[in-house]
Amino acid sequence: MRRDLVLATRHKSEWLTALFFFVMVTNLLPLGVGPEVSLLRKIAPGVLWIGALLSTLLGLQRLFSSDHGDGTLEQMALSPVPLAWLVAGKMVTHWLVCGLPVVLMAPLLGLQFDLPARSLGILVLSLLLGTPILSAVGALGAALTLGLRGGGALLSLLILPLYIPALIFGAGAVEADLSGISPQGHLSLLGALLVLSVFFSPWVTSLALRIALE
Amino acid sequence: MSNSVINWYKYASPATFYPLAGRLIPWFSGLSVLLIAWGLWIGLFVAPTDAQQSEGYRIIFVHVPASWLSMFIYCVMAFWSALGLAFNTRLSGMLTAALAPTGALFAFLSLWTGALWGKPMWGAWWVWDARLTSQLILFFLYLGFIALQSAIDDPRRADRAGALLALVGVVNIPIIYFSVQWWNTLHQGASVSLTKAPSMAHIMLEGMLIMALGFWSYAIAVVLTRVRCIILERELTNEWVKRNAVD
Numbered sequence: 001m002r003r004d005l006v007l008a009t010r011h012k013s014e015w016l017t018a019l020f021f022f023v024m025v026t027n028l029l030p031l032g033v034g035p036e037v038s039l040l041r042k043i044a045p046g047v048l049w050i051g052a053l054l055s056t057l058l059g060l061q062r063l064f065s066s067d068h069g070d071g072t073l074e075q076m077a078l079s080p081v082p083l084a085w086l087v088a089g090k091m092v093t094h095w096l097v098c099g100l101p102v103v104l105m106a107p108l109l110g111l112q113f114d115l116p117a118r119s120l121g122i123l124v125l126s127l128l129l130g131t132p133i134l135s136a137v138g139a140l141g142a143a144l145t146l147g148l149r150g151g152g153a154l155l156s157l158l159i160l161p162l163y164i165p166a167l168i169f170g171a172g173a174v175e176a177d178l179s180g181i182s183p184q185g186h187l188s189l190l191g192a193l194l195v196l197s198v199f200f201s202p203w204v205t206s207l208a209l210r211i212a213l214e
Numbered sequence: 215m216s217n218s219v220i221n222w223y224k225y226a227s228p229a230t231f232y233p234l235a236g237r238l239i240p241w242f243s244g245l246s247v248l249l250i251a252w253g254l255w256i257g258l259f260v261a262p263t264d265a266q267q268s269e270g271y272r273i274i275f276v277h278v279p280a281s282w283l284s285m286f287i288y289c290v291m292a293f294w295s296a297l298g299l300a301f302n303t304r305l306s307g308m309l310t311a312a313l314a315p316t317g318a319l320f321a322f323l324s325l326w327t328g329a330l331w332g333k334p335m336w337g338a339w340w341v342w343d344a345r346l347t348s349q350l351i352l353f354f355l356y357l358g359f360i361a362l363q364s365a366i367d368d369p370r371r372a373d374r375a376g377a378l379l380a381l382v383g384v385v386n387i388p389i390i391y392f393s394v395q396w397w398n399t400l401h402q403g404a405s406v407s408l409t410k411a412p413s414m415a416h417i418m419l420e421g422m423l424i425m426a427l428g429f430w431s432y433a434i435a436v437v438l439t440r441v442r443c444i445i446l447e448r449e450l451t452n453e454w455v456k457r458n459a460v461d
Binding site: 006110143144148149151154157158160161162164170204209211212214 | 293347351354355357358361362367371379382383432
């Protein structure tokens with residue numbers, strides 16, 4: 001994992017691309033629908049969440065492919081450390097590189113959409129709970145499509161349906177707070193999804209990797 | 215006892231399953247034509263007009279069986295996937311691959327008839343309610359499964375990757391099934407349940423069950439036909455195929 005982090009920091013472009021993609025997508029929308037404040041505030045949770053979702057997709061394809069290309073992945077599969085642990089490390093790295101910057105950037109973009117301060121807090125909290133789900137589920141998709149032609153488009157086709165629950169509850173939490181209802185329920189469900197996906201995903205992903213490596 | 219065990223394994227081999235499927239197909243296709251015709255007749259002519267929804271409700275005879283089957287086929291796919299991953303059988307992967315297009319068809323039918331039904335009843339083709347959305351996700355899952363299978367050249371790898379995806383996606387099935395109870399949505403509650411008396415006229419229920427059985431036999435017939443094609447494609451170099459291809 002440390003090795004991955006070092007690699008990621010050396011290639012600044014990787015995590016900066018994801019971050020700038022997030023900023024660009026969310027900034028294009030107001031230009032598209034017009035700068036009306038009440039409307040913007042209404043669509044803000046959805047827009048910010050979809051932006052976060054798409055920008056994590058960007059990094060996913062490279063999650064295993066370079067290691068697969070130079071044979072490191074096979075070494076990992078043969079090593080005495082369980083593959084699931086290594087996969088979990090990779091997921092954490094992906095989250096640190098693609099998820100965390102998005103979470104930190106989100107309140108600033110939320111300001112552009114005129115979200116009140118309390119909702120900004122909920123937004124950050126929901127993204128903090130939600131982006132690890134995206135990394136965990138995405139890793140499975142990356143492992144399944146490893147080394148396939150048209151992997152990128154296929155990856156989004158496989159993964160986006162599985163992202164929908166996280167999107168619904170994440171954006172739902174912010175929306176609930178905006179309309180004056182407690183976001184507690186949405187956040188709890190999001191937390192449950194997080195626990196489930198983080199628990200099962202490394203295991204299933206390592207199975208998928210072994211299938212891909214055969 | 216030992217006899218029945220041997221019989222189970224006997225049909226796990228493509229070489230023995232192929233002729234069996236061939237013998238079953240005409241029966242199920244005939245049955246499906248009969249049952250669907252009978253079910254449609256009950257649905258369109260015999261069943262009384264509904265008090266609240268008048269004639270428009272009659273689409274239920276296609277909508278509900280199609281939705282049941284779309285969910286059920288996914289469960290069957292997941293079952294065969296689990297079996298295929300656990301026992302490493304070839305046939306289960308082929309069956310899963312054969313089931314997916316039919317399942318996608320039924321999921322699409324269920325969404326489409328739902329839209330046609332929703333327009334006069336709710337005044338909208340589509341509403342973003344939990345059950346509709348999760349059924350749409352199911353449709354996407356089918357599409358993703360088919361896309362993943364067709365993107366992998368090696369059929370064994372395609373089977374196993376697809377099996378893993380099918381097993382992950384099966385989480386969605388209970389969500390669809392219970393969504394009308396968990397969330398208070400626009401979609402009406404389940405009309406049929408195993409535990410309590412059905413909340414509809416007897417004849418309607420009868421028509422619906424007959425339609426469901428008809429759809430089942432259709433699905434079985436089509437899937438068996440498709441699995442025969444897949445078996446032939448994959449086993450083309452084997453001895454038994456060459457012997458069989460003559461007749």
